[in-house]
Amino acid sequence: MSTSEMSSTSSEIHHDAQALYEQTNFEELQGDLFTASPPTDSLAHCISADIKMGKGIAVLFKSKFGGVSELQEQSKRVGEVAYLVRDGRYIFYLITKERHFHKPTHEDFEKAVSELRSLCDELGVLGLSIPRIGAGLDKLDLDYVKSVVKNAFDGSNTKVTMFYL
Numbered sequence: 001m002s003t004s005e006m007s008s009t010s011s012e013i014h015h016d017a018q019a020l021y022e023q024t025n026f027e028e029l030q031g032d033l034f035t036a037s038p039p040t041d042s043l044a045h046c047i048s049a050d051i052k053m054g055k056g057i058a059v060l061f062k063s064k065f066g067g068v069s070e071l072q073e074q075s076k077r078v079g080e081v082a083y084l085v086r087d088g089r090y091i092f093y094l095i096t097k098e099r100h101f102h103k104p105t106h107e108d109f110e111k112a113v114s115e116l117r118s119l120c121d122e123l124g125v126l127g128l129s130i131p132r133i134g135a136g137l138d139k140l141d142l143d144y145v146k147s148v149v150k151n152a153f154d155g156s157n158t159k160v161t162m163f164y165l
């Protein structure tokens, strides 16, 4: 077999393997994030840098976990992630926009999700449960949000479960 034939065969094999590759660390589940997710899972959602948490699921995070001043002291900027530790797991707050009346840009959203992945690697998070982040009040396209999360966590040891009601 000539070298060119071999290279085409190996690239075909690579292509087939790539096509067969199914990302196994991301799944979607119907259920309430706070009651259906494993209590050992870390959680994550999106907020504005002013940490108002005045609407949507952020209100539930605020009432369940508090920590507003602890979060403010971390002085995280747009594209970064603040977090609390509650019951031996992490509660991550992705800062995706400056003010609560803003909407996130794709760039800031992607930066925050990528930072979330890095933090999960650094902190050894094995299970992460999230809502459809950014796809509610923040009006990001759901398919776009899913692709950003999948890409950011590709190859990581963190199992991500996206809950929806």
Ligand SMILES: Nc1ncnc2c1ncn2[C@@H]1O[C@H](COP(=O)(O)OP(=O)(O)OC[C@H]2O[C@H](OP(=O)(O)O)[C@H](O)[C@@H]2O)[C@@H](O)[C@H]1O
Pocket (backbone or CB within 6 Å): 031, 032, 033, 034, 045, 046, 047, 048, 052, 053, 054, 055, 056, 057, 058, 060, 099, 100, 101, 131, 132, 133, 134, 135, 136, 137, 138, 139, 163, 164, 165
């Ligand atoms: N218990 C539950 N279990 C599972 N899923 C649940 C749920 N409760 C709600 N959902 C769904 O989870 C999706 C995202 O929920 P959201 O729309 O709140 O989040 P988002 O990321 O789009 O927007 C964030 C900005 O809105 C907030 O208010 P501010 O204006 O900033 O004060 C923040 O602060 C941010 O800035 C929607 O599909 C909800 O139906």
